[in-house]
Amino acid sequence: MSQDISRRRLLGTTLAAAGAAVGASALGGIGRARALPGDTVDAIVVGGGLSGLAAAKSLVAAGASVVVLEARERAGGRVHNISSPKLGATLDAGAEFIGPTQNHIAALAREYDVRTIPTYNQGDSIFWNSGQSSRMPAALPLPLQAETLQAGAGLARAQADALAGFPVGEPWKHPNARYLDSLTWEQYSHQIATTSTARALMQVAMSAPLSVRPDEVSALYFLNYIAASGDENNPGTLIRLLSTDDGAQESLFEGGAALIPLRMARALGDRMVYNAPVRSIDFTSEIATVTSTAGTFRARKVIVAMSPAISDQIRYSPGLPAARIGITRGYHMGAVSKFAALYRRPFWRDKGLSGQVYGNGRPIDVTFESYAEDRHILMGFISADAMRRLDRAPESQIVRECIGNFVDYFGPEARDFIDHGIYKWDLDPWAQGGPVAVSSPGTLTTYGPALRAPVGPVHWAGTETADYWTGYMDGAVRSGKRAAQEVLGSLN
Numbered sequence: 001m002s003q004d005i006s007r008r009r010l011l012g013t014t015l016a017a018a019g020a021a022v023g024a025s026a027l028g029g030i031g032r033a034r035a036l037p038g039d040t041v042d043a044i045v046v047g048g049g050l051s052g053l054a055a056a057k058s059l060v061a062a063g064a065s066v067v068v069l070e071a072r073e074r075a076g077g078r079v080h081n082i083s084s085p086k087l088g089a090t091l092d093a094g095a096e097f098i099g100p101t102q103n104h105i106a107a108l109a110r111e112y113d114v115r116t117i118p119t120y121n122q123g124d125s126i127f128w129n130s131g132q133s134s135r136m137p138a139a140l141p142l143p144l145q146a147e148t149l150q151a152g153a154g155l156a157r158a159q160a161d162a163l164a165g166f167p168v169g170e171p172w173k174h175p176n177a178r179y180l181d182s183l184t185w186e187q188y189s190h191q192i193a194t195t196s197t198a199r200a201l202m203q204v205a206m207s208a209p210l211s212v213r214p215d216e217v218s219a220l221y222f223l224n225y226i227a228a229s230g231d232e233n234n235p236g237t238l239i240r241l242l243s244t245d246d247g248a249q250e251s252l253f254e255g256g257a258a259l260i261p262l263r264m265a266r267a268l269g270d271r272m273v274y275n276a277p278v279r280s281i282d283f284t285s286e287i288a289t290v291t292s293t294a295g296t297f298r299a300r301k302v303i304v305a306m307s308p309a310i311s312d313q314i315r316y317s318p319g320l321p322a323a324r325i326g327i328t329r330g331y332h333m334g335a336v337s338k339f340a341a342l343y344r345r346p347f348w349r350d351k352g353l354s355g356q357v358y359g360n361g362r363p364i365d366v367t368f369e370s371y372a373e374d375r376h377i378l379m380g381f382i383s384a385d386a387m388r389r390l391d392r393a394p395e396s397q398i399v400r401e402c403i404g405n406f407v408d409y410f411g412p413e414a415r416d417f418i419d420h421g422i423y424k425w426d427l428d429p430w431a432q433g434g435p436v437a438v439s440s441p442g443t444l445t446t447y448g449p450a451l452r453a454p455v456g457p458v459h460w461a462g463t464e465t466a467d468y469w470t471g472y473m474d475g476a477v478r479s480g481k482r483a484a485q486e487v488l489g490s491l492n
């Protein structure tokens, strides 16, 4: 039965691919796959997140026949629109923001006609340190005032470490790699910041983008993350990573970021197979047999397009090299949820507040103003241990605690929310957390090159494998394009 389904889908897929393959003659046989049951396609992409979709798009454009096997009933992975329960307002449960130098996702947004709107960034933002609230101009990425200058110096040192000829995407090649990869970010911060405020600030600078605590992640990993916050022409900077204006949080997508992957998936048509969790990949140097619950498929190449932290949910036969196994074991997902409260009006603006908070409040440690269909939203991240504590808590408790934070940060008006939304990425079996997988000390210097190294016909994509903007939508797209180029280069 499942075999029939797989063949029917493959038939549709190869037909569609053949239709799209006009002009692919330079690739020899690629793209001329005819729609015969049991055909072998050029490439199977496992995962219909942005990395898998970008890989499939590039392959199809080059005339290759492609099947995308996606575990869920939808495309987009960690980019996902949800609806608030009462008003049905569209909320970004996952990725939301885009900023300068994220040119690959920006190009897709233009191609699929998804518009951006600027993130509200006027007035003051709040730095929250153990119950103490201090205001800082929203234009600053972090409160670099007199009492936090030491952290500023520490972060400047971190940035200098990241920029000093940093081999972006290959941090294991950094001249000081072994030492930096032997430290957690916490240990690194303690070396260069001595006051508790400075340390708190250095920790927020890391935990805000990664949703992990500083003792969970290698210092080398986060220094690479800073260096990756740019492109081939603009070196990555911590300021760009953390900023709203001119930074990674500069704009958001009208209608939700998920419009991009949803439209990409629609364009791929029958090549997309949903509800198809892949269980095993059996391969020789010539061919791979990919078994999913929606059937068994065969291809000359496979791209596994997902976080390395969850790619070991698939059984590989013959087994993978020890270094690749070391990668999957050394990476783990952050723990994260976004809590959104909808308001009739943006009362925080009346107080001269931007709606942005950074700090060590719990459970919400970072907030932004967001929008849905003209409703103003306070959106907050619940991260790491705070999230794990609440993973199994009743929703009413989560709402109570999160609104409690908003009251602390913005005042009692925060109690008058009219709807809310929450999505627990930790409990999603096809994400197992977010926003990104991070590496523990020792992983990158011991196993780093295995992050992208193909194993037989199996290639690896996913934002974690990107050079620039790893961890972001842009990195996901970059990684998919890179994996597609590898595959096209090795098909003959």
Ligand SMILES: Cc1cc2nc3c(=O)[nH]c(=O)nc-3n(C[C@H](O)[C@H](O)[C@H](O)COP(=O)(O)OP(=O)(O)OC[C@H]3O[C@@H](n4cnc5c(N)ncnc54)[C@H](O)[C@@H]3O)c2cc1C
Pocket: 046, 047, 048, 049, 050, 051, 052, 069, 070, 071, 072, 075, 076, 077, 078, 079, 093, 094, 095, 096, 097, 098, 276, 277, 278, 279, 305, 306, 307, 310, 313, 314, 336, 337, 338, 425, 430, 431, 433, 434, 435, 436, 461, 462, 463, 464, 471, 472, 473, 474, 476
């Ligand atoms: C809360 C949150 C906030 C974020 N905010 C931002 C932001 O503001 N800006 C930004 O740029 N990025 C942000 N990100 C990160 C961004 O979402 C990711 O970098 C990006 O979406 C990753 O894409 P990917 O294709 O690499 O992985 P994924 O999106 O995880 O795609 C992997 C796909 O593989 C599928 N899959 C998994 N296992 C299997 C299997 N066995 N068989 C078949 N399919 C499988 C999954 O269902 C999924 O669709 C955020 C993420 C989260 C969670």
